Amino acid sequence: MGYNYNNIIDVFPGNIDNRLRTKEEEYTNNYSTPFPPEVAKVLETLIDETIHEFEEHYYMTTETERKLLFQLIKIFRCSHVLEIGTFTGVATIAMASALSSCSSLSSSGENNGDNSSSRGKVITLEMDPKAMSIAQKHAKKLKYLNDRIDFVLGPAMESLVRITKEQPNKQYDLIFIDANKDGYTSYFDFIMDNHLLSDNGLIIADNALYYGQVHRQAGYDDIKLFNSRPDIPGHAKNIHEFNQHVLKDKRVQVVILPLFDGISIITKSK
Numbered sequence: 590m591g592y593n594y595n596n597i598i599d600v601f602p603g604n605i606d607n608r609l610r611t612k613e614e615e616y617t618n619n620y621s622t623p624f625p626p627e628v629a630k631v632l633e634t635l636i637d638e639t640i641h642e643f644e645e646h647y648y649m650t651t652e653t654e655r656k657l658l659f660q661l662i663k664i665f666r667c668s669h670v671l672e673i674g675t676f677t678g679v680a681t682i683a684m685a686s687a688l689s690s691c692s693s694l695s696s697s698g699e700n701n702g703d704n705s706s707s708r709g710k711v712i713t714l715e716m717d718p719k720a721m722s723i724a725q726k727h728a729k730k731l732k733y734l735n736d737r738i739d740f741v742l743g744p745a746m747e748s749l750v751r752i753t754k755e756q757p758n759k760q761y762d763l764i765f766i767d768a769n770k771d772g773y774t775s776y777f778d779f780i781m782d783n784h785l786l787s788d789n790g791l792i793i794a795d796n797a798l799y800y801g802q803v804h805r806q807a808g809y810d811d812i813k814l815f816n817s818r819p820d821i822p823g824h825a826k827n828i829h830e831f832n833q834h835v836l837k838d839k840r841v842q843v844v845i846l847p848l849f850d851g852i853s854i855i856t857k858s859k
């Protein structure tokens with residue numbers, strides 16, 4: 590995609606914390622398979638608009654992270670995807686475009702409790718109407734995505750409770766948690782307690798290292814690499830508690846990878 594990575598520190602302030610490894614990411618973006626051209630085109634204009642409209646444009650997942658989500662959906666033949674935290678929809682569109690050539694059944698092979706089970710779908714939750722309307726506007730440009738994304742506006746926990754009541758047997762093959770660092774543990778508990786994850790499904794939790802500040806929470810005070818960004822009060826602590834909480838939960842197994850801002854990959858214990 591057409592970015593000048595020499596200016597990326599200006600474009601992505603998160604980079605000062607090594608959240609984004611500029612040169613490495615430029616390389617991984619360029620040497621990872623491009624998105625289908627029509628998807629890449631939509632993403633490019635969407636990213637430009639997001640940078641223009643939002644000071645917090647660094648909320649966006651990076652290109653390589655989106656490609657990872659795309660690839661995971663292909664590898665695990667995911668049909669039913671839940672995203673908590675749409676923002677302007679760059680990951681939503683990347684994930685939905687991976688579904689379009691996906692298998693017609695969920696990975697568990699079961700009817701997933703809704704009439705669209707023969708088609709893949711991303712349900713994405715967001716509370717900011719401006720971000721969501723930008724996401725919708727760009728997703729509409731690709732006709733084949735129209736019936737593959739359900740945008741749900743409102744506080745994520747309320748939306749989760751409502752959609753679970755509406756479709757009590759529905760399970761998801763991939764759940765991307767990327768909103769509200771104070772809410773990760775509640776989202777995770779709700780997902781597990783209500784059996785929202787299909788047997789071979791994955792939960793991907795973003796920002797598992799929270800700008801490197803979870804290290805401090807765990808007592809690694811000597812780490813100097815990630816120390817330039819002040820903590821948003823409580824976020825690093827909450828993410829560290831979430832990581833501890835998941836590790837202790839016998840229903841799941843987890844691996845945290847030091848990629849991007851840290852991603853946690855959680856599956857049901859086998």
Ligand SMILES: C[S@@+](CC[C@H](N)C(=O)[O-])C[C@H]1O[C@@H](n2cnc3c(N)ncnc32)[C@H](O)[C@@H]1O
Nearest residue numbers: 648649650674675676680715716744745768769
């Ligand atoms: C890091 S951004 C998501 C990035 C997005 N997944 C992407 O790939 O670009 C987090 C989003 O979560 C939203 N958010 C924060 N708290 C929320 C809540 N309680 N319910 C729903 N959305 C929330 C924010 O408005 C923000 O757009």
